[in-house]
Amino acid sequence: MSDPVAQFVFLLIKAILMPVLIIMMVxxxxxxxxxxxxxxxxxxxxxxxxxxxxLQSFGDIFKLLSKEDLxxxxxxxxxxxxxxxxxFIPAFLVMAVLPFGPVSEETYLFGYQFDYVIANFDTGxxxxxxxxxxxxxxxxxxxWSSNNNYSLLGGxxxxxxxxxxxxxxxxxxxxxxxxxxxxxxxAIVDGQAGNFWDWYFIPxxxxxxxxxxxxxxxxxxxxxDLPEAEQELVAGHLTEYSGMRWGMFYFxxxxxxxxxxxxxxxLYFGGWRAPFEVLDFIPGPIWLLVKICLLVFLYMWxxxxxxxxxxxxxxxxxxxxxxxxxxxxxxxxxxxxxxxx
Amino acid sequence: xxxxxxxKKGAFVDILRGxxxxxTYFVVDKVTVEYPKEKLETYPRFRxxxxxxxxxxxxxxxxxxxxxxxxxxxxxCISIVGEQTSEGRSHPAVFDLDLARxxxxxxxxxxxxxxxxxxxxxxxLATFDKNDxxxxxxxxxxxxxxxxxxxxxxxxxxxxxxxEAPRGAAPGVTPxPxPxPxxxER
Numbered sequence: 315m316s317d318p319v320a321q322f323v324f325l326l327i328k329a330i331l332m333p334v335l336i337i338m339m340v341x342x343x344x345x346x347x348x349x350x351x352x353x354x355x356x357x358x359x360x361x362x363x364x365x366x367x368x369l370q371s372f373g374d375i376f377k378l379l380s381k382e383d384l385x386x387x388x389x390x391x392x393x394x395x396x397x398x399x400x401x402f403i404p405a406f407l408v409m410a411v412l413p414f415g416p417v418s419e420e421t422y423l424f425g426y427q428f429d430y431v432i433a434n435f436d437t438g439x440x441x442x443x444x445x446x447x448x449x450x451x452x453x454x455x456x457x458w459s460s461n462n463n464y465s466l467l468g469g470x471x472x473x474x475x476x477x478x479x480x481x482x483x484x485x486x487x488x489x490x491x492x493x494x495x496x497x498x499x500x501a502i503v504d505g506q507a508g509n510f511w512d513w514y515f516i517p518x519x520x521x522x523x524x525x526x527x528x529x530x531x532x533x534x535x536x537x538x539d540l541p542e543a544e545q546e547l548v549a550g551h552l553t554e555y556s557g558m559r560w561g562m563f564y565f566x567x568x569x570x571x572x573x574x575x576x577x578x579x580x581l582y583f584g585g586w587r588a589p590f591e592v593l594d595f596i597p598g599p600i601w602l603l604v605k606i607c608l609l610v611f612l613y614m615w616x617x618x619x620x621x622x623x624x625x626x627x628x629x630x631x632x633x634x635x636x637x638x639x640x641x642x643x644x645x646x647x648x649x650x651x652x653x654x655x
Numbered sequence: 656x657x658x659x660x661x662x663k664k665g666a667f668v669d670i671l672r673g674x675x676x677x678x679t680y681f682v683v684d685k686v687t688v689e690y691p692k693e694k695l696e697t698y699p700r701f702r703x704x705x706x707x708x709x710x711x712x713x714x715x716x717x718x719x720x721x722x723x724x725x726x727x728x729x730x731x732c733i734s735i736v737g738e739q740t741s742e743g744r745s746h747p748a749v750f751d752l753d754l755a756r757x758x759x760x761x762x763x764x765x766x767x768x769x770x771x772x773x774x775x776x777x778x779x780l781a782t783f784d785k786n787d788x789x790x791x792x793x794x795x796x797x798x799x800x801x802x803x804x805x806x807x808x809x810x811x812x813x814x815x816x817x818x819e820a821p822r823g824a825a826p827g828v829t830p831x832p833x834p835x836p837x838x839x840e841r
Contacts, residue, residue: 350681352685352687353680353681353685354677354678354680354681355677355680356680356683356685356686356687357685357686357687358685358687358689361689615674615677615678616674618677619670619673619674619676619677620670620673
């Protein structure tokens with residue numbers, strides 16, 4: 315087998331294996347979300363299906379598949395059908411730029427040169443931001459096409475929230491970009507080579523926190539789950555969805571959770587790198603997985619602790635606190651990088 | 656908003672404090688009782704479905720058909736028909752209790768001079784058949800299995816109040832009549 319053919323085969327394997335692995339992971343993350351929701355509230359969570367209830371997600375899937383798929387008569391049907399996919403697909407596309415191991419000429423697998431990333435291209439970070447922006451259309455269109463007041467309000471809120479937080483998110487990411495001197499996620503991980511004190515979460519602590527808060531808003535998770543605020547909007551943009559269409563939104567939310575945890579790990583916590591150089595013998599994908607799991611746990615911990623913010627609080631946090639801080643962080647980072655480095 | 660508040664918010668003091676609370680709940684023992692699999696012990700004075708206690712020597716019920724429980728019952732769910740045994744002791748020929756009407760107030764147990772009718776710890780009373788709520792004498796005697804253990808240690812003839820009261824005498828506190836002769840009808 316010549317090298318280009320081997321590269322193509324590797325690419326196919328990577329492109330198939332990574333979504334499949336993440337989907338399997340998501341099934342268990344949904345289980346752990348429910349289990350940990352119980353634990354954080356002093357309950358035990360699901361216990362019946364499988365050992366410690368671990369097969370709960372599969373039970374959920376079968377339940378959702380067996381449910382009636384209802385489309386409201388007055389709904390905008392093509393858009394109503396399209397919206398779940400718009401929410402679902404961007405999450406998968408971001409996986410392509412997520413490096414899960416070393417990318418260089420010297421890494422080999424089965425005797426062939428192997429890149430531990432699906433697509434190694436220079437503007438990976440822009441792809442991530444762009445896909446995040448597209449995913450909002452899924453929510454907004456779902457809210458619009460349902461022809462339901464609550465859905466529409468949910469969709470509008472999602473749109474407004476995303477506009478507010480995407481700015482802070484973009485500005486905080488620029489700090490990392492300036493430090494690494496690149497938009498390529500592979501180069502960003504290379505910039506964090508060394509022990510854990512070389513990772514960007516120490517110099518970029520403000521930017522990292524802003525990014526983390528903005529991703530919570532992007533993931534529509536409590537305390538920023540305004541688009542589906544149950545107490546006010548029934549289920550927001552999901553009100554009219556049922557069965558597997560609703561399941562796709564739910565699933566996309568968790569795929570997004572995994573992927574965004576991966577992005578946070580890559581930008582601020584050294585990606586696939588070990589916390590100590592001594593531990594480099596453990597392969598990169600395992601370190602990335604560990605970091606993703608810890609971050610997902612942190613997202614769950616935040617979700618089951620903090621109450622939902624009021625809408626005006628959400629907006630003032632976004633515009634009056636996070637955005638100025640993110641710009642300040644960028645200015646300071648740029649000056650320091652230019653003076654020191 | 657003073658400087659103190661800004662620092663407090665910037666350092667996520669309140670949020671971290673909240674997360675420490677939920678984090679504590681994450682590790683401590685859980686409060687859930689997985690009901691069908693595990694059941695809580697009832698308290699010693701729990702008032703479940705009634706039971707008629709029997710005399711361990713004769714095997715006959717302790718009840719002397721005095722009608723006090725039937726009289727005191729606020730929802731009038733007890734109906735008794737008394738009769739004389741061959742030894743001249745009065746006992747209930749019929750003792751019916753309608754659980755569908757019972758309000759589980761426990762007055763029948765309190766008033767009984769013979770400590771014959773007791774509330775038990777049996778609380779799983781849901782059924783598909785309304786007739787299951789109608790407890791006759793056999794069913795009430797069978798309910799003894801659920802009776803609170805310490806009630807068995809009360810010797811026969813000792814009412815709810817009196818410790819030294821002679822058999823069949825009224826308990827000291829309530830001015831209850833002596834064991835009524837069985838007159839059958841209410």
